[in-house]
Amino acid sequence: GAGVSQSPSNKVTEKGKDVELRCDPISGHTALYWYRQSLGQGLEFLIYFQGNSAPDKSGLPSDRFSAERTGGSVSTLTIQRTQQEDSAVYLCASSPARRAYEQYFGPGTRLTVT
C-alpha cells in the first residue's frame, strides 16, 4: 500500500515569508508526528496528533510554528515569517494506534530559507 507522502519535496523561500508543508499519512493510521532534522543533527520532535487533536505540542520551537490535522488524515505544518534557522528537512510520520512507537516516515520536505 501507499506510504506516507509529503509535499513539496523541496521548498526555497525568502526570509519573512510563510510556508505550508503537507503530510498524507498511511490510510488508517491514527497517530501522526512532525519532526525536523537540521544539518548534522538528529531528528527533533515537533508535534504529535492523535486523530485531529494534538496532545503534545511541546516541540514546536516558537509561536511562528503551527500545525493542524483534519479528518484524522492530512496534516499541514505552517511556519510564519520564516527565518534562516528554520532551514531543515521536515519529516512526517504516522503509526497505527496499537503500535504508536513504530513510526513510518515520509521522504521529508527540504526547506531552505534564503
Next chain:
Amino acid sequence: DQQVKQNSPSLSVQEGRISILNCDYTNSMFDYFLWYKKYPAEGPTFLISISSIKDKNEDGRFTVFLNKSAKHLSLHIVPSQPGDSAVYFCAAKNAGGTSYGKLTFGQGTILTVHP
C-alpha cells in the same frame, strides 16, 4: 539536553564483518528503544526495537542489546553487507503521559560497508 546520544558519527566496516553501532541514553523513563535506518533523500525506516523489560532482540542479521544499568544499547549487524550502508538512528520512547508515541532520537551514525 541530549537525552539520546550516538557518540560515533561514522563507522566503516568490511563486508562480511560485524557492525556494532552504539547508543547511550540518560532518561530512566524511557521504556522502549528503536533503531531506524535512513538512506539519502528518504525518510527513516524502522529496523528493530526492544522493550525495556528485555535485554536482547534478534531479527535476522540484526540484533539489539539493551543494558539498562549502563543506559546503553547497541545494534549488531552480522554479516554486514554493502546495502547496509546508511545512517542509523537510535530512538527512545518515554513511558506514558501525553508524550505517548513521541520519539527522542540520537544524532545518527553513518555506516559504510566496503565490498
